[in-house]
Amino acid sequence: MCAAWRVRVNAAKRTVLSTISKSSQLRHAYADGRFGLSYEFFPPKTAEGEADLFEHFQELVKYNPSFATCTYGAGGSTCEKTLAIASRLKRDYDVRVAAHLTCVGATRADIEAFLEQAREEDVDYIMALRGDPPKGEKKFVPVAGGFGYANELVAFIRESYPGFGIAVAGYPETHPEAPNRTSDLENLRRKVDAGADVVVSQLFYDNEDFYRFRDRCEAIGIEVPIIPGILPVTAVSQLKRVVALCGAHVPEALMERLEVHPDKSQGQFDVGVYHATRQVEDLVSRGGCPGVHFYCLNKSRAVATILRTLTLPNIETFRHA
Numbered sequence: 343m344c345a346a347w348r349v350r351v352n353a354a355k356r357t358v359l360s361t362i363s364k365s366s367q368l369r370h371a372y373a374d375g376r377f378g379l380s381y382e383f384f385p386p387k388t389a390e391g392e393a394d395l396f397e398h399f400q401e402l403v404k405y406n407p408s409f410a411t412c413t414y415g416a417g418g419s420t421c422e423k424t425l426a427i428a429s430r431l432k433r434d435y436d437v438r439v440a441a442h443l444t445c446v447g448a449t450r451a452d453i454e455a456f457l458e459q460a461r462e463e464d465v466d467y468i469m470a471l472r473g474d475p476p477k478g479e480k481k482f483v484p485v486a487g488g489f490g491y492a493n494e495l496v497a498f499i500r501e502s503y504p505g506f507g508i509a510v511a512g513y514p515e516t517h518p519e520a521p522n523r524t525s526d527l528e529n530l531r532r533k534v535d536a537g538a539d540v541v542v543s544q545l546f547y548d549n550e551d552f553y554r555f556r557d558r559c560e561a562i563g564i565e566v567p568i569i570p571g572i573l574p575v576t577a578v579s580q581l582k583r584v585v586a587l588c589g590a591h592v593p594e595a596l597m598e599r600l601e602v603h604p605d606k607s608q609g610q611f612d613v614g615v616y617h618a619t620r621q622v623e624d625l626v627s628r629g630g631c632p633g634v635h636f637y638c639l640n641k642s643r644a645v646a647t648i649l650r651t652l653t654l655p656n657i658e659t660f661r662h663a
């Protein structure tokens with residue numbers, strides 16, 4: 343398509359998209375053969391870290407993400423930074439953004455204040471989460487007047503802030519606190535019934551875990567898109583830290599191939615990125631996934647290598663009008 347045409351078509355698309363709700367926009371990113379690409383970042387602790395994040399995003403924005411997300415720190419410690427980063431990504435890079443939000447340590451009034459601010463900053467979507475119990479505590483206990491589970495948060499956002507698109511977390515290998523797989527799935531359905539537009543999965547290293555999860559979701563009538571979450575391994579020490587937190591299973595063969603090389607070496611990077619590339623290729627071609635969510639850890643090299651290697655179908659930019 344010639345450049346002038348592309349400009350006209352994009353302008354027309356933006357006009358159409360600006361007239362539909364954010365909720366529809368989020369679903370739209372994965373609908374009708376489109377491929378929704380999203381990147382997740384976390385709020386850095388220092389000004390250098392922040393500058394670094396935007397430099398890395400500059401590399402990744404070239405691949406036309408549907409949206410970028412910024413996480414919410416444990417105990418709500420980063421809520422202002424979460425919004426500041428999301429809002430700057432939108433302003434400076436003209437990309438749609440999601441702010442993560444958890445119920446940890448938050449009253450309903452705290453959550454309202456966050457959502458008001460998010461609306462003011464023109465955040466498009468909310469990744470609505472319960473969050474983990476604070477460090478040293480085994481069980482999540484809601485504060486008085488707060489929410490006990492993510493489905494309650496989703497219902498609250500849908501009712502009081504209908505302008506946002508809503509994403510929720512799903513667990514291919516079952517959430518570590520869930521008593522069993524069935525009750526975890528029933529919970530996921532509660533989140534979708536409460537109004538979630540899309541499920542983004544916890545990271546996993548064996549696609550079969552994801553496919554079985556997706557089949558179970560379909561079997562209980564979950565119909566929104568279920569998007570695989572991919573964290574390319576770049577070092578064994580990093581992998582061990584992440585797996586200790588979320589309990590994902592690492593295939594033995596992958597660990598063996600990684601451990602041939604010293605920690606944090608180019609060899610480990612290559613093995614990890616090769617594995618993630620094959621995962622994404624399979625999820626798209628065999629699994630027919632309508633999108634992928636990359637846990638970027640504020641770096642671009644691994645994800646950009648994957649995106650350069652693969653030709654993903656029909657990626658469309660949903661930049662705001």
Ligand SMILES: Cc1cc2nc3c(=O)[nH]c(=O)nc-3n(C[C@H](O)[C@H](O)[C@H](O)COP(=O)(O)OP(=O)(O)OC[C@H]3O[C@@H](n4cnc5c(N)ncnc54)[C@H](O)[C@@H]3O)c2cc1C
Binds near residue numbers: 413415444545
């Ligand atoms: C894509 C993604 C993004 C994330 N981003 C962040 C982030 O930004 N900040 C952060 O701190 N953490 C984040 N997390 C981690 C997440 O907060 C933890 O996994 C947390 O332990 C669960 O959150 P949830 O929203 O899935 O909880 P929920 O859906 O509420 O589930 C929590 C547990 O309770 C069970 N449960 C739910 N509802 C009920 C019910 N009604 N009755 C009985 N049991 C129930 C579930 O089966 C599950 O075991 C993210 C995870 C993912 C996958």
